[in-house]
Amino acid sequence: MKLNSVRLTNFRQHAQTEITLGTGLTGIIGPNGAGKTTILEAIAWALYGNPAIRGNRESIRFMGAGARAPVEVELDFELGSHRYRVVRGLTSAEVYLDGSDSPVANSITAVTELMQRRLGMSLSEFFHTYFTGQKELSVMAAMTPARRGQFLSRVLGYEKLRIAQDLTRDKRNRVRSAIDGMQRGMPDPEAILRALAEAASRKEEAEARAQQAAHRGAVRQREMMAIEPRWEMVQRQREQSAQLLTQITVAEEKEAALHRDTERITRELEGVQAARSQLDSLREAIEPLFALNVELQALNTLYREEGRRKTLLEAEAALREEIARLEERHTRIERAPALEEEETLELEKKRAELEDAQGLLEARRTEWVRDRQEAQTKREALRQQYSELKHQRDRVVALGEDGECPTCSRPLGGSLHTVVEHLDEMLETVNVDGSYYKARVEQLEQMPEDVQQLDEKRRTLMQEVGTLERRLAKVQLAVQELGTIVRDIAAKQQRQVQMQRDIARIPAGYDPARHADVIAEVDRLTPMEAEAARFQAMLEREPQLKLEQTRIAQEIMRVQSTLGTLRTRRAQISFTEKDFNELKADYDRVRMELQESKVAAARAQEQVSSATAAMAAAQEAAEDLKKKVAELDVLQTDRRLHDELDRAFSDLRTDLNYQLRPELSELASAFLSELTDARYTEMELDDQYNIVILEDGIPKPVLSGGEEDLANLVLRLAISQMIAERAGQNFSLLILDEVFGSLDEARRLNVVELLRGLQDRFEQVILITHIEPVREGVDRVISVRYDADRGCSIVTESEGGGAEIGVGEELEPIAGERGARVRPRLPEESLEAGAA
Template identity: 55%
Template sequence: MSQRVAGGERTDGRLVKIHRLKLLNFRQHADSDLVFEGGLTGIIGPNGVGKSTLLEAIAWALYGGDTARGGKDSIRFSRAPARAQVRVELEFELGGHRYRVVRGLTVAELYLDGAEQPIANSATSVGELLQRRIGMTRSEFFNTYFTGQKELAVMASLSATERAQFLSRVLGYERLRVAQELADQRRRDLRNEIAGMRSGMPDTDALAAQEAEAQGAVGGARSRLADAEIERSRVQAQLDALAPKWAEAQRQRDELQLLEADIRVTEIELSAQRRNTERLAVELQAVDEARAALAPVSAQLVPFDELGKELAQLRDLAAQDGRRQALLGQDQSMGAELAAMRTEREAIVGAPALEEQVTLDLEARRRQLESAQGNLELRRTEWVRDRQEAETRRNALRAQYAELRDQRDRLVARGEQGVCPTCQRPLLDHYRQVLDVLDNQIEAISADGMYFKSRLEQLETMPDHVAELDDDRRRLQTDVGALERRLARTQMSVHQLEHLARDVAAKEMRHEALARDIAGIPAGYDPDRHRSVESEFERLVALNTQANRLTTQVEREPALRREQDQVARSEATLAGRCDDLLSRRTALALSEEEFGLIRHQHASAATQLQAAVGATVTATNELAMAQAALERALVSRRDLDRAAERVAVLEGDRQLHDELHRAYSDLRTDLNFAMRPELSELASAFLTELTDARYTELELDDKYRIVVLEEGVPKPVISGGEEDLANLVLRLAISQMIAERAGQAFSLLVLDEVFGSLDDVRRQNVIALLRGLQDRFEQVILITHIDDVRDGLDQVMEVRVDERTGASVVQYGGVAGRELAAAVAAGHPGVIRAAQPSE
């Protein structure tokens, strides 16, 4: 720890001095660049323009994280473009080294002594490195170097307990309170856990009773299981004795059932073979009848083959005759078409010559139409031009008449005093002469106007010779249209003549081919003979079908004879087998009554065994449940023992935290009592220096109230200025105390709105006190909205809001600023500029 500052001496520890602060899109500051000098610097401006934002920017640059009000989302300038960069750059001096920290929303860099490469390049590493170099946390740094708004007189309005808590919080003793709260929270948690465990622990007597009951249940279950096992063994022996007799009875019963089934199957098969014998006899009789009927039918079928060949020839001739008739119809139709086409060709054979003549007539008529069209357009143009010219002249005369009439009316109204329309001089004696001239002009214009009016009326309708030319043009247009339509029809006839020639030639070739096809078809078809052969052949087909059926029946006779012999042998075999099965069934000695008795005895023994096995299973289950209940009782006993051990451990931990809580209270009390003399000593040193030893002693009483002593005697009443002085030296003593404990030299002091509601005299007193500390503080920064204090400052910065951009602007101001204007213009390093946002 550095040595305590006394008098005007400054330690050689790590001095802190701010050189430059640059803000880009930070809060209200779109682009501000501030360079700080030593001495007393004032930052002046109305409330809400961004003065305290400068202190916030310093804290954010050094410590980052959540030091900015509202978090990262509200840091960017509200009127900045989307994705606009946010950056704060701070240059400061610490322990003989110059640091430059650049911090954005997601990045941070720290440079040492003007180096180009950073010594830390992440938000976390920069904050941790600066905290180690400065040797203070954020709260310690601000409580040391920064005094917030109205903090000078804050203790005066607090109670004794609140003043003690305020000093503890400023000096860092608040961490003891936090630790004590953690200990108290742990103590409450332990109490709750102990209470919860005790409420969940079972009653010891109830647990012992439960264990004894479980032991008795296990003994009873074991006894019942032994009895059930004895009964099951007895019934099992009885069932085993009946087993051979029951097995033999079942064997004989099964054999009897098999014999009954075989007898039924054999009788069914024997019945089937007897039915087959009867069927075969019937079928063989039918074969004899078919053989007798086949002879007369075969005699009638002798001419069947020859008649079939003749019918095939007649059918072929019928098909050829049908084709002949179809071709004859086509030949007749094609002849008629050829005759019609030849007639049509003769009708339009003169179309080519007629096309040439119509074309010549059409060209002549078109030339006549073009000539008539030209003459008509020429005459119509002359008529329209004459009418437009007459109308133009008439309109001009109307305007001239109106103008002359107006001049005459004005001249008559003014009389001889009127002015000449040409030279604008009074007429006097020339009045009558000028009036006569105007009358003559008006009369001449009226005559001309009447002529052109009459001329327009004449030209209103189309002249006769132009109408005649228009009629000729229409007639010629009609003639040309008629000739064009006639030419189109003639040209169509020419094309049709060419097509007809080709079609006639093609049809003539097809007609000749058709005649050749008709000539090539054979003749000799007799329809009557065809119908007779068809009728006879159909009759013989039916007889042939009957003969085939009878032949098939006769041909089956050998197979039926063989099947009859086989059925006779099978019937004899099945009859012998049936007799054998009946003899074996009669030989079996077991009756149905004997089998029923044995089955009843065996079923009764099996039922008793099943009941004995069920009783054994029930007894086994009861034993398992009793053993499980006993095990649960034993587990509950072990859990109770472990819970009791855990409660004992927790009780010891609770007692330890009770003692720790009392120790923290005692430690805070001791520190608070030790703090008062130390603060009094430091404040007395500042008070002696600032009052030129008028007051040399200041102390805090047991209620942490400020008491100023004069020659060792407390002053019960002090003036307003003395109160401001006492508050200031107490705040300086607190900052000095924090700085010493952090190993820092107390060289920087920042006061934010410390004037509160002080009047002008007290404000000047505070300024004088601050100036008296310049040999101790190398750099004092004062932030205020009061403009009257600027004359007492070494350097003044004015903060205002640009209404056009909405951004805060920092400028020089005050006497000290005007004195530095020349240095600023010459490029002095202590320049403060306020740049507008980039457009």
């Protein structure tokens, strides 16, 4: 595999970077964090997609790029006899083959699968083959022997065998669990055979009992067939006798009812004769009733109107009193508007006096508070001054002539008495002033008399203003009430006139005594009128009663004839209750025995069905046991197969691990011979996977620092060679990322020289480092630095061993020749590319 060029657009800190990679030893040099390893990450992302990046997909977008700016990596490389160009973005990917304009794959998944298929490596195998990361050259030296073997197995892909073996063991464990579960769930074969024999025996016994029950049922059926006709006949006779008896009873009851009706009609005809004799006298008595009813209706109307007159008179009297009360109230408050104006003027005058008094009070009170505060402040200041002077005097007296002057800090000497006297005078002055301000404070503690008088005047004025405000409120309410009273008087006077008109229209002439007499006479004659009406109705029913009397007599003759016929028919039926009871007992006995035989037959048949079902269940259990035995045999075979497969995987891993050290030693020996010009021709890995270099067939007991670096390098190359051979690829590319670690300058140059010695085997070697002196030993240099002003990485190219081309200029690679040939790119172009 050979990398030709890579172009990064808005990929992490690379806004616009394009690099042409040639053959030979190329150094990618720059400080930590400049974006060197990001170039390798972009190459891996172009080939394998998102699994190859650090973080998530959204984290690779350049921070300075716009929301719609493209994120893209374009990788051009050769593999075998073909040249590939891979273009991958966040949401798209394409692969072009041998310079074609049409992609051979044009989706993210298709491109990733195509690259993995053509390279023949997974992402992990690709990294372990072509990439050597930071500090990986000496990584095995820090491991234990067991960890070294696991590390080699993992990077060479032997872990796949372990994973396959683990899957095989999981499947074998599941098969074993299935076998254990099936064996625990399988029934006992002997128990199934016993159940089958018992079911057959139960079926034979049940069938015998069913035959016996069927025979008993047939005998009872014949007895029932013999007695059932006799029973049905006696039941019919009994029913006919009961029906005739019922009909006779109904006819006798009907005959008795007809006789009662005859007696009732006779009594009613006698009552008609008595009513005819009383009706004429009743008609004469109730003749005035109609005129009395007419008069009563007129009197009732006058009675209602008289009640309405009384109600209206009472309401009119109450309304007259209300009008008089309102007119009296109107007289009392008709001066309210004039009083309102007078009270308002008086209130405004008092309020002005209150404001003046309050202003004067506040000014005088403020003056008093200020004087008191000033006196207290002066007194406190004098107290503090007195304390300080007393302290100075005591200190001066205590120190004597050797003390310092409190003013000029010079020794007092003979001036002690003068200073003390001066301090005493000052103390006396402060004491006198303090006594004055003490008396002044005590004097000002009580409110001055003029302030008290002003405060009393203010309270008096406030009370007078409050009284005037309340009087004004009452007057204003009276003004509002005055308008309401005028309207109420007018409305009530109008209602009074209407009431007087209604009273005048009510008719007069109501006589309570006549009203009571008429009511009493109507109450006396009304029952007599009802009695006369009843008698008249009885006279009108006389023809109907006579017709009904004749009809009832005819009906009695017909019912008596029917009774004779029914009694004769009942006497002709040969039925006795004794014969019926004896035959009923025989029938019930036979019916009961027949029912019992049917129940016994059904129970016996149910036992036969149960025994048959048990027989079928036992046979089914036997068949199920046979199937489970067959399934168990299959599972046992599958278990033996997975046991053998597990042993085979173990043997294969053992063989591969056994062959691993000799094969790695052989490949490493070849690299070692080339790098040392055949000084050292043999290198081995011992049982602990430690590196052993042989010189003339003799192991070297101690390796120098350079020899140790060399040994680690050839071992890493041998591992990569094995991975490439297993993938079917030519091992022509080697990428080393920060492999120097903490090596000193001499050992770093030694490793670079060793890498230069591999050019015959490795066509393309890329060395990534932050160590600047390494540029002297490589064929070409790709410098990477981070521009803080532009917020992106800047990539420049130069020949190995020299300075960069230009200051602040970028180089545009030109492909087509061995090595990297560049031309300067103008700063304006670089700025535009970074902004994109």
